[in-house]
Amino acid sequence: xxxxxxxxxxxxxxxxxxxxxxxxxxxxxxxxxxxxxxxxxxxxxxxxxxxxxxxxxxxxxxxxxxxxxxxxxxxxxxxxxxxxxxxxxxxxxxxxxxxxxxxxxxxxxxxxxxxxxxxxxxxxxxxxxxxxxxxxxxxxxxxxxxxxxxxxxxxxxxxxxxxxxxxxxxxxxxxxxxxxxxxxxxxxxxxxxxxxxxxxxxxxxxxxxxxxxxxxxxxxxxxxxxxxxxxxxxxxxxxxxxxxxxxxxxxxxxxxxxxxxxxxxxxxxxxxxxxxxxxxxxxxxxxxxxxxxxxxxxxxxxxxxxxxxxxxxxxxxxxxxxxxxxxxxxxxxxxxxxxxxxxxxxxxxxxxxxxxxxxxxxxxxxxxxxxxxxxxxxxxxxxxxxxxxxxxxxxxxxxxxxxxxxxxxxxxxxxxxxxxxxxxxxxxxxxxxxxxxxxxxxxxxxxxxxxxxxxxx
Ligand code: C5P
Ligand code: C5P
Numbered sequence: 001x002x003x004x005x006x007x008x009x010x011x012x013x014x015x016x017x018x019x020x021x022x023x024x025x026x027x028x029x030x031x032x033x034x035x036x037x038x039x040x041x042x043x044x045x046x047x048x049x050x051x052x053x054x055x056x057x058x059x060x061x062x063x064x065x066x067x068x069x070x071x072x073x074x075x076x077x078x079x080x081x082x083x084x085x086x087x088x089x090x091x092x093x094x095x096x097x098x099x100x101x102x103x104x105x106x107x108x109x110x111x112x113x114x115x116x117x118x119x120x121x122x123x124x125x126x127x128x129x130x131x132x133x134x135x136x137x138x139x140x141x142x143x144x145x146x147x148x149x150x151x152x153x154x155x156x157x158x159x160x161x162x163x164x165x166x167x168x169x170x171x172x173x174x175x176x177x178x179x180x181x182x183x184x185x186x187x188x189x190x191x192x193x194x195x196x197x198x199x200x201x202x203x204x205x206x207x208x209x210x211x212x213x214x215x216x217x218x219x220x221x222x223x224x225x226x227x228x229x230x231x232x233x234x235x236x237x238x239x240x241x242x243x244x245x246x247x248x249x250x251x252x253x254x255x256x257x258x259x260x261x262x263x264x265x266x267x268x269x270x271x272x273x274x275x276x277x278x279x280x281x282x283x284x285x286x287x288x289x290x291x292x293x294x295x296x297x298x299x300x301x302x303x304x305x306x307x308x309x310x311x312x313x314x315x316x317x318x319x320x321x322x323x324x325x326x327x328x329x330x331x332x333x334x335x336x337x338x339x340x341x342x343x344x345x346x347x348x349x350x351x352x353x354x355x356x357x358x359x360x361x362x363x364x365x366x367x368x369x370x371x372x373x374x375x376x377x378x379x380x381x382x383x384x385x386x387x388x389x390x391x392x393x394x395x396x397x398x399x400x401x402x403x404x405x406x407x408x409x410x411x412x413x414x415x416x417x418x419x420x421x422x423x424x425x426x427x428x429x430x431x432x433x434x435x436x437x438x439x440x441x442x443x444x445x446x447x448x449x450x451x452x453x454x455x456x457x
Contacts, residue, residue, distance in 0.1 A: 001112065001115060001118050001119075001122075001130065001164050002130070004110050004115065005110065005127070005130035005131050005133070005134055006134045008095065008097065008108075008110045008131045008134075009131045009132075009133075009134030009135045010134075011095060011108070012041075012046070012070075012072065012095070012131065012135065013044060013046070013135050015046075015070045018047065018068060018069070019047040019048060019049070019067075019068075019069040019070070020041060020046060020047070020048040020049075020069055020070045020071075020072055021048070021049055021050075021051065021064065021065065021067075021069040021070070021071050021072065022034055022037050022038070022041075022048055022049070022050040022051070022072050022074060023050075023051045023052075023053060023056075023064055023071060023072070023073050023074065023076070023077075024037075024050070024051075024052055024053070024073075024074040024075055024076070024124075024298075025052070025053065025054075025055075025074070025075040025076045025124075025293075026052050026053070026054045026293035026294065026296065026298045026357070027075070027151065027152070027289070027290055027293050027294065028147065028148055028150075028151025028152065028286040028287075028289035028290045028293065028301075029075050029123045029124050029125050029148040029149070029151050029152040030052065030074060030075040030076070030124065030293065030298070031052075031148075031289045031292065031293050031298050031301040031302055031305060032125040032128075032144040032145065032147050032148030032151070032286075032289065032305060033074035033075050033097065033124040033125045033127075033128040033148060034050055034052065034074055034298075034302055035141075035144055035302050035305035035306055036125060036128040036129055036132055036138075036141045036144050036145065037072065037074060037128055037132070038050060038302070038306065039132075039138065039141055039306065040131075040132045040135050040136065040138055040141070043135075043136055043138070044135055044136055049069075050302075051063055051064060052293070052298040052299070053076065054296065054357060055076070055432075056073075056076045056077065056080045056083060057080070057083065057423065057434070058083060058086075061080075061083050061084065061086075061087045062087075064087070064089075066087070066088060066089075068093075069093075070093055070094075070095065071084075071089060071093055071094045071095070072095045072096075072097065073094070073095070073096045073097065073098065074097050074098070074124050074128060075097075075098060075099070075100075075123070075124035075125075076098060076100065077094075077096035077098050077107070077109070078096055078098040078099075078100045078101070078102040078103070078109055078111050078113075079098075079100045079101060079102065079103045079410075079414075079425035079426070080103070080425070081096075081102075081103060081104045081105075081106040081107055082103070082104060082106075084106070084107065085106055089107075091106065091107060091108075094107040094108070095107070095108050095110075096108065096109040096110070096111070097109075097110045097111075097124055097127045097128055097131065098110075098111050098124055098127075099111060099112055099113065099120075099122065099123045099124055099127065099152075099427075100410070100425055100426055100427060101113060101410040101411075101425065101426070101427060101428070102114060103414070103425065110127050110131065111127075112127070112164070118163075118164075119162060119163020119164050120163070121149075121154045121157075121161070121162050121163050121164075121165060122149065122154065122163060122164045122165055123148055123149050123151075123152040123154050124148065124152075125144060125145045125147070125148020125149060125152075126145045126148065126149050126154075126164060126165055126168055128145070128148075129141055129142055129144070129145035129168055130164065130167075130168070133171075139171045139172075139174070139175050140175060140177075142168045142169075142171040142172040142175065142178075143172055143175075143177060143178070143270060144305055145165075145168045146161065146165075146168065146169065146172060146178070146268050146282050147282050147285045147286050147289065147305075148286070149161055149165055149168075149282075150268065150282040150283055150285075150286050151282075151286030151287075151289060151290060153429075153430075155265070155266070157400050158265075159185045159261075159262065159264065159265025159266060160265055160266035161266070161268075169268070172268075176271075177270055177271050177272040178268060178269070178270065178271070179269040179270075179271050180266055180267070180268055180269070181266070181267060181269070182264055182265070182266055182267075183236075183244070183264065183265075183266075183267045184236060184244070184248060184251075184263065184264060184265075184267075185262060185263060185264055185265035185267075186198065186200075186201045186236070187200065187201070187283055187284070188200065188235075188236075188283075188284065189235065189236040189237050189267060189269075189281055189283075189284075190235055190236075190237050190269075190275065190276060190277065190278065190280035190281050190284055191235060191276060191277065191278055191280075191284060192235060192236075193227065193233030193234070193235065194216070194220060194227060194233070194234055194235060194236055194239070194247075195213050195216035195217040195219075195220060195227060196213055196216075197235070197236055198213075198216040198219075198251070199211055199212055199213040199215075199216045202368060202369055203262055203368050204255045204256070204259035204260065204262040204263055205255065205256070205259070206251055206254040206255055207254040207255070208254055209251070209254055219247070219250060220247070223243075223246050223247060223250065225239070225243050225246065225247065235276060237269070237275065237276075237280070248263070248264075251263060267281060267282075267283075268281060268282035268283075269281050270282075270285070273285075278317075278320060279304070279313075287320065287323070287324075288301070288304065288316055288317075288319075288320045289301040289304070289305070289316075290323065290361075291316065291319040291320040291322070291323030291324075292304070292316050292319050293357075294323065294355070294357040294358050294361070295319050295322070295323060295355075295357070296357070297315070297319060300312050300315050300316050300319065301316060303316075304316050323358075326354065326358065327358065327361055327362070327365070329354075330350070330353075330354050330358060330359070330361070330362040330365075331362060331365045331366060331369065333350065333353060333354070333362075334348055334350070334362055334365075334366040334381070335366070335369065335370070339366065339370065339379065341377065342377075342444065342448045343448055343452060344377055344378075344448050344451040344452045344455065345377050345378050345379075345380055345444070345447060345448050345451055346370070346377045346378070346379055346380070347379070347380035347381065347382070347444060348366075348380075348381055348382070349381075349382040349383075349440070350362065350381055350382065350383045351382075351383070351384060352383075352384040353383075354383060355383075355386065356383045356384065356385045356386070356393035359381045359382075359383040359393060359395045360381070360395035360397065360430065360432055362381055362395075363379045363380065363381040363395045363396065363397040364379075364397040364430070366379055366381070367379035367397045367398070367399065368399075371399065374401060375399070375401040375402045375404075375405055376399065376401070376402065377402075378396055378397065378398040378402060378407055378409060378451060379396065379397050379398075380394060380395070380396045380444070380447065381394070381395050381396075382394050382440060383395075385434070388434075389437070390436060390437050391422075391434045391435070391436060391437060392434065392435050392436075392437055392439075392440060393432070393433075393434055394413065394417070394424070394432060394433050394434070394435060394443070395431075395432045396409045396412075396413055396426075396430070396431050396432065396447075397409075397429070397430050398428070398429050398430070399429070400429070402429075402455075403428045403429050405455050406454040406455045406456075406457050407428065407429075407451060407454055407455060408428045408454055409426065409427070409428060409429065409430065409431035410424075410425055410426045410427055410428055410431045411428075411450070411454070412431075412447055412450040412451050412454065413425070413426070413431040413432065413433045413447065414431070414433065415446070415450055416443050416446035416447040416450055417433040417434065417435050417443060419442070419443075419446050420435050420436060420439035420442050420443050420446070421435070421436050421439065422434045422435035422436060422439070422443070
């Protein structure tokens with residue numbers, strides 16, 4: 001990993017090309033990767049321009065100029081090298097920093113999946129940071145690497161960042177802005193009123209508390225813990241150690257024994273950010289960036305990453321509020337309309353009710369909400385694509401148990417979509433793609449069969 005990071009750093013800093021074109025993805029990992037590289041290149045006085053893409057395909061590739069610049073792909077590229085080749089990019093003008101499953105080996109890639117016996121839980125922002133470290137003193141950017149990794153669920157399996165990310169977490173600690181501690185694994189410790197934070201927690205499921213905010217409020221009352229202070233709702237971060245401990249021991253009682261380990265995890269708190277804001281911890285910071293990117297305003301997210309706490313931050317906060325509302329509506333829509341089960345998958349069609357950029361998030365939430373069977377079935381959601389009448393977007397999400405049993409959504413979605421004239425990619429646990437309208441049934445049949453084969457091995 002270190003050697004490869006150094007090689008990439010050398011290639012970037014000694015590039016004979018006059019300029020670098022950065023091409024990145026619109027989600028939290030893509031936005032943080034872009035922000036890291038923008039900062040690094042500015043510091044190193046290397047000329048660059050940046051382009052955000054919601055996905056890399058035959059159409060969007062045309063936005064990348066065919067000029068003399070070095071094209072540095074971030075958080076995309078590994079799975080779409082054929083498209084880059086067709087566009088006419090030569091081997092020496094492309095570098096790819098990505099963690100998606102590679103299709104081919106045409107270009108130079110810094111991708112953990114290509115390194116032998118290496119820890120794979122590092123996303124594009126972590127890789128970008130490791131490269132940045134070799135270009136100059138950039139240890140302050142470790143914060144963005146942590147936000148990107150958490151946004152891409154790198155900490156979800158064990159509730160902590162692992163492997164190569166440990167080095168990055170340690171850099172952040174040495175820098176003095178990171179407060180890292182084992183605490184509750186719930187979402188919203190910096191901004192959500194405590195009873196709401198608890199009632200929204202469904203991983204792990206807390207009997208009588210999950211989805212029941214009144215009971216959560218009663219629990220605080222019973223424990224004699226104030227839910228408000230000066231008319232303002234307190235958040236988890238406001239609680240004393242003793243208050244947290246008392247609540248925690250009640251919560252654990254309501255969780256099935258085999259899931260209890262999921263209730264605690266490492267929280268990454270940024271001491272240099274204002275309390276009670278979503279920038280205060282890595283999980284909420286990454287949602288803020290997703291809210292910008294998935295609503296096609298990645299540049300605003302980048303401004304926040306680069307230090308804007310004024311106008312850009314204000315705009316991002318509005319986007320975040322809207323994002324959270326629509327995500328809630330999307331989950332309610334899926335639960336209300338119900339999913340259809342096939343032998344090896346479950347699916348539903350969100351039609352034109354939600355933008356295609358967020359249905360993957362809906363698939364992830366619905367999977368965790370609905371999948372009480374073990375190991376359960378991967379969740380597939382279809383959606384319309386704005387401005388693309390003839391195409392359907394598809395998003396798939398699995399869980400760790402399914403992946404252990406052989407599920408590989410990248411392979412399955414990629415093969416099943418290509419078979420009907422579409423395409424896709426991603427990870428074993430989360431993948432997406434596009435298919436021609438009208439081929440949904442054939443696609444589902446193919447997908448169901450492939451996943452059946454994957455798990456029968
Ligand atoms: O672009 P791509 O990597 O960036 O999308 C990441 C998405 O994949 C996340 O939003 C998350 O829903 C999903 N994912 C996941 N678990 C992983 C990796 C990714 O759920 N281990
Ligand atoms: O779009 P969605 O959130 O479902 O994407 C899940 C994962 O699949 C992401 O990592 C994304 O980059 C990847 N993906 C892809 N090709 C597509 C669509 C999604 O590689 N056409």
